[in-house]
Amino acid sequence: MSASTAQLLISCPDQQGLVAKISNFIYANGGNIIHADHHTDFAVDRFLTRIEWQLDGFKLPRELIGPAFQAIAEPLEATWELSFSDAVPRIAIWVSRQDHCLYDLILRQRAKELQAEIPLIISNHEKLDAISTQFNIDYHHIPIAAATKEEQEAKQLDLLQQYQIDVVVLAKYMQILSADFIAKFPQIINIHHSFLPAFAGANPYQRAYERGVKIIGATAHYATADLDQGPIIEQDVVRVSHRDETKDLIRKGKDLERVVLARAVRLHLQNRVLVYGNRTVVFG
Amino acid sequence: MSASTAQLLISCPDQQGLVAKISNFIYANGGNIIHADHHTDFAVDRFLTRIEWQLDGFKLPRELIGPAFQAIAEPLEATWELSFSDAVPRIAIWVSRQDHCLYDLILRQRAKELQAEIPLIISNHEKLDAISTQFNIDYHHIPIAAATKEEQEAKQLDLLQQYQIDVVVLAKYMQILSADFIAKFPQIINIHHSFLPAFAGANPYQRAYERGVKIIGATAHYATADLDQGPIIEQDVVRVSHRDETKDLIRKGKDLERVVLARAVRLHLQNRVLVYGNRTVVFG
Amino acid sequence: MSASTAQLLISCPDQQGLVAKISNFIYANGGNIIHADHHTDFAVDRFLTRIEWQLDGFKLPRELIGPAFQAIAEPLEATWELSFSDAVPRIAIWVSRQDHCLYDLILRQRAKELQAEIPLIISNHEKLDAISTQFNIDYHHIPIAAATKEEQEAKQLDLLQQYQIDVVVLAKYMQILSADFIAKFPQIINIHHSFLPAFAGANPYQRAYERGVKIIGATAHYATADLDQGPIIEQDVVRVSHRDETKDLIRKGKDLERVVLARAVRLHLQNRVLVYGNRTVVFG
Amino acid sequence: MSASTAQLLISCPDQQGLVAKISNFIYANGGNIIHADHHTDFAVDRFLTRIEWQLDGFKLPRELIGPAFQAIAEPLEATWELSFSDAVPRIAIWVSRQDHCLYDLILRQRAKELQAEIPLIISNHEKLDAISTQFNIDYHHIPIAAATKEEQEAKQLDLLQQYQIDVVVLAKYMQILSADFIAKFPQIINIHHSFLPAFAGANPYQRAYERGVKIIGATAHYATADLDQGPIIEQDVVRVSHRDETKDLIRKGKDLERVVLARAVRLHLQNRVLVYGNRTVVFG
Known part of the structure; x- marks a missing residue:
């Protein structure tokens, strides 16, 4: 076809x-x-x-x-x-320090699993710059501090415009976007490292460990002004046991984050996600 | 609705x-x-x-x-x-000695999860007669031996006609139906206790144990003249480990058999299964 | 063995x-x-x-x-x-109006999947009395109202003593037990119809539907004075889609509740669950 | 720890x-x-x-x-x-044309999920040479033809010795190793792209499509002289539907192959896999 x-x-x-x-x-x-x-x-x-x-x-x-x-x-x-179907949307990937989702999305795009271009990486850290070089993608380091957040978000918006970005993928970007930013650029997919609504907010793996759950999950959703409350696109889970310490949950969770985020991005790129209210219809 | x-x-x-x-x-x-x-x-x-x-x-x-x-x-x-949608198809459940799928289907029908009537149980053993009494369903004991198979199948066909049966559910009926029978009454759903095409035929749990698989499954399919080769309606799996002996695979498998068969029967009753060639489209 | x-x-x-x-x-x-x-x-x-x-x-x-x-x-x-291993613990099953977990536990006990006796059913409704008759188990109807809760719990404790009960299984018992009761009889396994800690409290399926989750779950845990906060024994999940209304989540969830509760009860009966702090080690 | x-x-x-x-x-x-x-x-x-x-x-x-x-x-x-636990085994990764498992193993090793060195890649094709350069790993192109297989296997054995390799990982290496080779170097982990024993041999995804299965799988096992018959280390599965063509099964399967192979390699490196007969005990 x-x-x-x-x-x-x-x-x-x-x-x-x-x-x-x-x-x-x-x-x-x-x-x-x-x-x-x-x-x-x-x-x-x-x-x-x-x-x-x-x-x-x-x-x-x-x-x-x-x-x-x-x-x-x-x-x-x-x-x-x-x-x-022959459109090639342009993705900006936003990251902090963790590289697994970034690598995964780039490799899937290279393998033609994702029909898109990835011309831009934005990070609040410098750490993953080498990956952008490896794959020849522009990397913009935009550190965030409470005092500078507003002006830094303005810079980010400029970059999205300049690179003609269609969708932002928060691939373990550990900063909260302002409601104002999201209003101006609403096409944002985020991966949260828990089975929402369980463990919304910070440190979900640590809290999952403390609660003693037997299964952990990951959730890809559209970012909205309410943190971790946006319409859910995809979720998946993996079994854990008492032998798994927090660091094991993090490791196992990374496999979930990769695949759940990639599926959500692919569904979005294929225009298979219809949002209404705070719900989605995902046409499989 | x-x-x-x-x-x-x-x-x-x-x-x-x-x-x-x-x-x-x-x-x-x-x-x-x-x-x-x-x-x-x-x-x-x-x-x-x-x-x-x-x-x-x-x-x-x-x-x-x-x-x-x-x-x-x-x-x-x-x-x-x-x-x-308001039709109430009539099911005949065929069993041998195991009762878990029989109980499950009856209880789901009673709970209105299955919109159908169950007027008839056919078995090659007498063992489950008490269940038919408990739920007020007619029970016909039709033993099968190689020499009598043809005439016994004729009796079975008569019963299906007499009870105006729309669909036969083989709920762990451990006999092979003749091609001739299936040609005359093709609306038959079977549950096979393996993840087909793995372990088609007899004793799948024993063979799964011997092969040392880490996951076992169950498969609901339409019966055809080729044993365990009919169009697949539904499958599901469960993880096993070295701690599970054959008897544990059987126990864990029973939970799969119940739910996989029940889902297949429900999809069939809701006219959500379209067969073409040896494949199905399941409209979820 | x-x-x-x-x-x-x-x-x-x-x-x-x-x-x-x-x-x-x-x-x-x-x-x-x-x-x-x-x-x-x-x-x-x-x-x-x-x-x-x-x-x-x-x-x-x-x-x-x-x-x-x-x-x-x-x-x-x-x-x-x-x-x-040859001990035969005595279970009291507590129910309200839903019968699926009750049937499931009784049938597993009859099938020798659960090595236990079930001499007692307690319910705050009369609805499931017929099942107790069917399987020859004593049924005690103890309605609960805010004003009478204390005295009714005293009656319940008396029954547990009288029937020499080792463990209480809350099989969709839709009442909250007092901290005082739990202190007096701490061996209580509950099934909660969500993937805890998501949707603790009332109406989890309705809330799961409203949140638009793509997976629902069930959780078996020991009851403690903090509602839905006790040590988790077992959890499992099933995928849902936009086609599933709340009533479909309830139906799909019932299959989870049955199997998750049954696994937890079996693990408990086999003395495979070690509680420490608010965590469990489950020796598989 | x-x-x-x-x-x-x-x-x-x-x-x-x-x-x-x-x-x-x-x-x-x-x-x-x-x-x-x-x-x-x-x-x-x-x-x-x-x-x-x-x-x-x-x-x-x-x-x-x-x-x-x-x-x-x-x-x-x-x-x-x-x-x-502080040993650092040396892995040789063998590949043909597909790069997803190769990338995955290298990135996990870089992320310290796999405690090992990867000094050597062997391939019967030249295609993935660029990846070896990117990550600074030696790449040996050893084409295989029926007539030259024996001498090429001798070269491969020499390389394993020269690089002091402890374990070979067949990361979608689409050639069959001779019984003689395996006898000389038995520490070999293979990923087969089906839920063994279903679809052993060639083209499992195509055959899975033709059979109309509703779930596909991947299997990591130790290679033995009998093709796809060695002791199973790990398996996992993913649901598919009638909407999935063979190319979709291949795409979905890649995610399974990656994670199943990585888990098996990690378990092997941590000395958690005990083989006896044709079975494994996996100490989780």
């Missing part, structure tokens, strides 16, 4: 005829639907869908698909997002 | 306009689609879908939905199956 | 020679060790062990093993617990 | 007094046991143990521990292996 496709993520109040109207729009213009998944959340009477069709032979040029679909979406009060 | 719905499982060669044609049929008749999931298997260029809509306000009476849809399906060379 | 064994759970400050002293005691008396597992928790410098040996040929009569071992334990400042 | 320890893996016919004799040996020489785990396999009446003690204050110098213990082991007909 190398041919290009278009993808629509749509959210609107439930009513009759939604699938028909959307699929007729595609069919009438000569598109062949290859994946479609419709879900109704009855708790809020909301219709949520992802639909993907082949662009080969589609009669509308790309730049007209959005305007044309808006004519259908407007009377349905639908919010929607259009994307193309 | 207590209102009744109709469900279509459809399989046909891939082509443009399939979603539009199907959803137009439903919309034109006043149906509201509440779940739909479309999948294209590019390896065989086949379109596979499950679509479900509310019957409340639907203009076609139930008995005309099939004939009306057939007019759409025929030019698409589609095979399809129509079902209704 | 049908021959009887003795089991010691030992906890003491770490020091040299502990394994030698304990194993010499057993060897000197003619015992053959069949399982032993020693663990040192360096965070608190504590030695924790479980050791099991065959009684066949052991020179000390059962009633003298404890006193003899105390002579070794005392200078080590060890706390210890002696048990025998 | 940074202090050095000694570790004994012991296997012998079961009899009374084994734990006492072994622990007395350690105690008499002033050692403090920090981990010990004893297991009896009753199917073959064999006692299998791992015991670890602190060397600080131990009266025997390292080079005398083995000879001294042999005096105890001999009358017990025990086979045993002594190792030290």
